[in-house]
Amino acid sequence: MNLTRPLISAPELRALLAAGQPVVLLDCGFDLTDAAAGERAYAAGHLPGAVYAHLDRDLSGDKSAGPAQGGRHPLPTREAFAATAGRWGVRPGVPVVAYDAQGGPYAARAWWLLRWLGHADVAVLDGGPAAWQADGGTLSTEAASSPEAQPPYPATAQAGMPTISAAELLQQAGRVRLFDARAPERYRGEVEPLDAQAGHIPGARNRFFKDNLGADGRFKPAETLRAEWAALIGRPGSEWGVVQQCGSGVTACHNLLAMAHAGLGESTLYPGSWSEWSADPARPVARGS
Structure with missing residues (x-):
């Protein structure tokens, strides 16, 4: 299967x-x-x-x-x-x-x-x-036995899972839809428990990753997410590319998965995210909503 x-x-x-x-x-x-x-x-x-x-x-x-x-x-x-x-x-x-x-x-x-x-x-x-x-499944406290040894996975470049660097993002400023998956108070710069500066990348919009979930902790239905993300991104077929970021390239993947679940294709990941961006004092910083 x-x-x-x-x-x-x-x-x-x-x-x-x-x-x-x-x-x-x-x-x-x-x-x-x-x-x-x-x-x-x-x-x-x-x-x-x-x-x-x-x-x-x-x-x-x-x-x-x-x-x-x-x-x-x-x-x-x-x-x-x-x-x-x-x-x-x-x-x-x-x-x-x-x-x-x-x-x-x-x-x-x-x-x-x-x-x-x-x-x-x-x-x-x-x-x-x-x-x-x-659903009736049980949990185990036994450590999984070592899987059958396999050679390194035969990796291939995945054109459908693109990334963007900080330098490229600076060059593309104003030409991409940039979404920040962090909690709203971190995005606004009110608190920063982990990184060098508080705030967000100028031009980024906040899409907290937990907004992809329903009250039951599961992802919202595909049609619901499709409507929510389409409203954020803009009209279908527009020239806007979509870039996802967060604090360190982790929760941004939740937004990438949500868009894939919604049938909206693969967007681009900025792996370094705010932790990399904010480590360079020469890069611009925005605060507030």
């Missing part, structure tokens, strides 16, 4: 597993203010057979250069992430389902990275562990 949509429901996942389909399950739970919280939650209970994907170690690259070079969570090289994917047991033709208990931002980062690597057969579990349990 190929995962042709970016989201999979708990009943669909249970049916897939019941059919004996090999599936790589990734538990991506994380807390930006407590880097060990996700592993503790994984140990306390996770989907049976899931392996843990750590945002800092597995879903990010080398941070030694600091936020000015790629932000707080720089993208890994394709070669490094191909090796990580192989370690998880990912190979062409094997579906991957990622999840977290935080509404999907960290799972969306794994979804985006695997698509960027060239693995299209990947989806995010809509509603995460809560939806799994509500």
Whole structure:
């Protein structure tokens, strides 16, 4: 079975597993203010057979250069992430389902990275562990056995998962629709708990990633998101490109996934996001709404 949509429901996942389909399950739970919280939650209970994907170690690259070079969570090289994917047991033709208990931002980062690597057969579990349990699924406290060793994933450049650099974004100022996925108070510059300066990139509009979710913690229906995003983006077929950013290129992937779920195609990720942008005092900063 190929995962042709970016989201999979708990009943669909249970049916897939019941059919004996090999599936790589990734538990991506994380807390930006407590880097060990996700592993503790994984140990306390996770989907049976899931392996843990750590945002800092597995879903990010080398941070030694600091936020000015790629932000707080720089993208890994394709070669490094191909090796990580192989370690998880990912190979062409094997579906991957990622999840977290935080509404999907960290799972969306794994979804985006695997698509960027060239693995299209990947989806995010809509509603995460809560939806799994509500459908009768159980959680396990047993660490997943090591998956069958795989060589590095045969990575290919994914033209459909484009990125943009800070320099390119400066050049494109006024010619793209830029969306900031951070909480509104961070976007407005009222607080900044993580990065060098408070505020946002001039021209960016705020689309808090949690606005993609309904009251039940699952993504809103595709038609609802299509209408919401279309109202933000403008008329179909316009010349505007769409760029997604956040604090460090993580929750922005939630907006990318929401647009894909809505049938609006792939937008562009600014991986360094505000953490990279704000690390350079020469770059312009805006505050307020």
